[in-house]
Amino acid sequence: MNLATLVESSVWFFVGYFVLINGSYLLIHGAALVGARRDSRERSVDAPYNLHESPFVPGIAVVLPAYNEAPVIVSSIRSLLSVEYPDFEVVVVNDGSTDGTLERVKAEFDLERADAAYPLDPPCEPITDVYRASDANLVVLDKENGGKADALNAGLFFTDQPLFCAVDADTIIERSALLEVVRPFLRDPERMLATGGTVRVANGCSIRDGVVQRVGLADSRLVNLQTMEYLRAFLSGRIGLSVLNSLLIISGAFGVFRTSAVREIGGYSTDSITEDMELILALHHHFAERDRAYSVEFVPDAVVWTEAPESRAVLARQRSRWYRGLLESLLTHRGMVGRRRYGAVGLVALPFFVLVEALGPLIEGVGYVLIPVAFLLGVLDVPFFVLFVAVALGLGTLMSWLSVFTEVVSFRRYTRPRDIVAILGYGVAENVLYRQWKALIAWKALLQFVRGDKSWGEMTRVGLEK
Template structure:
């Protein structure tokens, strides 16, 4: 019994030490993010007229917007209206219908008056067979590819083959872009201060927002508790994690829901890999490795202001599918690039960024979950002292609350998309509540992803779409 007590205490101590190290990582990222956010806001004061110039200048580089779609009949039309009405001088929208078995293609054909075309294109990347290509008489900038199902990465590669412009923006079909999002994201490419090859924007939860004519006309919080917790989660992930890594030019993920890429580098490294479900992160890591290998000083950036609003899972079942899939994608990416981890050739990326994703993002939820279970067992059998349990509680739950509150503060300090006092109160309350059930549930789901990997279950999984909350604009009285 004494041996068991000593083993349990040692295990808990090691997990506690791990938690302290992880919290230190988070604190460093928070400091980096705050500095980067302050710098961005200072520069933003002088950007208003620059955005107006970009939106009208013939020198602004054209962009191809690639929209992979699979069974998106509930959101596809409203999303396309958003993409077709963005504020940008020259662009094309390419929807890739990836073998949908619902009414996605039919709705597109009917709503946008699509007709078939024999447009030739250069097949630079291998993809599943393209059955038909359509264009719209009503919207000349709109093209639709109908192809055999090959997955999201394969659909994006098909879009790249058909794209006409030197930059492309990858956007999810269940998303809505703010009208100036593309201008803001393209600005770093045009400034000439740095050689930028990728720039990502922030993704926010659309549930609770009112959408009219493809635009978010009123920002609000979801009434659904599952979606509400995701608002905090997204703020923490983007405003702290990605902004912090962008500050040190070691950003390893640009959301597949919204990111702009310079096409020539993506084609050079053979586009998206189709054998991973984390295609967005894998592509960015491969691009970063390419920059290190070629000794280039190009940058991968994240901006906190360009906004893409997306639909979020509303049920625990759908959220489990999404988070388990994300964790599987992370596992695949790290395994694919395992030789870069701790590799001094890749400098800060190999020594800091990749180990962070391995030990904090991949293994962290499982280690924390095991720590909680062992702590409870130790308390039950009186193997763990109360002071130790209190310290563990402080460095896990209370620090988690601090990070969530920090993300809400950064949102209020900088962007203020939720200006109502009521909304801020709800977000603050959720910052406390999520740490007592939502966080642990996510840890369980992400731990289960390892068992899925052992069983080689890399299925994508269908997530139920509920569609956006759509509001018709009020008619002006005569």
């Protein structure tokens, strides 16, 4: 086989793989459109009872792990305390912070030490103190540093509520979000294990007293690229996978779980660097192995807002951790891939994550380098090069724009025409620049994974309230 034939075969391979990736996303987006339409119909029907007054609404503990979150911790707690829900408590877990996080909470919420015994022996680092607020449903656990999963376990094993909600310390929760995200538990109380909501980018929004007053875009192009990415991930990916009974991730920024179910599997894994995906896979694995009927759902109307990284260095560390965590979880649960006993998770979701989410960025990265080089060397003719660019960039842009369409038609958080036009523009830029950069990060993360790197990386916060 001569060089020209080899290059031509390689081009067709990369074009075919790009079609596979974007075709898979297109199928998922089609399922997402069906799910969004169904949710829209359900929202238009009045509930037969008032959730605020219903005795059937289960109590929820909102568990907020905090390590060096001083810039955002007060606004996050205010946001949580302002939610509309009849029976909830906020459990803040100070995970050995060294930046004055605990002191800020003490000063703002007038905490007092409390004598509180754990109902169960918690699988976490030692708890040093328990504090309660005198005028709010707020409990603060002060413990030695053990990492995010360890802090979540502290809150999970402390509460006696039947459900718990895991949120990040940089999260602003919409007031109706808990009522929305708990609806699947009311509809199917026996089978429902976990539900997750939509995470949106808060940078650029006007926030006061823990409440988003006005939705807008940020001044940073890097942040706005993430805004476009989040829209596609949640309003296409999560909705579609949920419709297909293939949801593998409930974001660590906002998820509700049956407390007893998570305790049954031993809580969060403290060995994983992406504890959110690992938890959902562990629940799927545990309940399917025992032939117990269960369900995991995504609720797009339950919305929280989070601070996105504003520097490339911080974003690169975040995405590297996400990719290494994906590889780690897929490797841990590799025995589920392609197995009928695990239902749609084994036959659909896991193969998709292996072929598209794990291998996709790596193969894309090779294609981004090899094909332009071949074109510049004259080995590749113009029609093939144009075909590659059209598939690689055109289909990706189409997917991004379809997500914007779903946002505009169904959810309408962004209402100003100039913001919508700008997001469409970022849908193009994301596929021209941002996607290639993420492929490079994936290759670096793969090398770190092979070396056994399990570092978290510092996530610098600047605060959301302006």
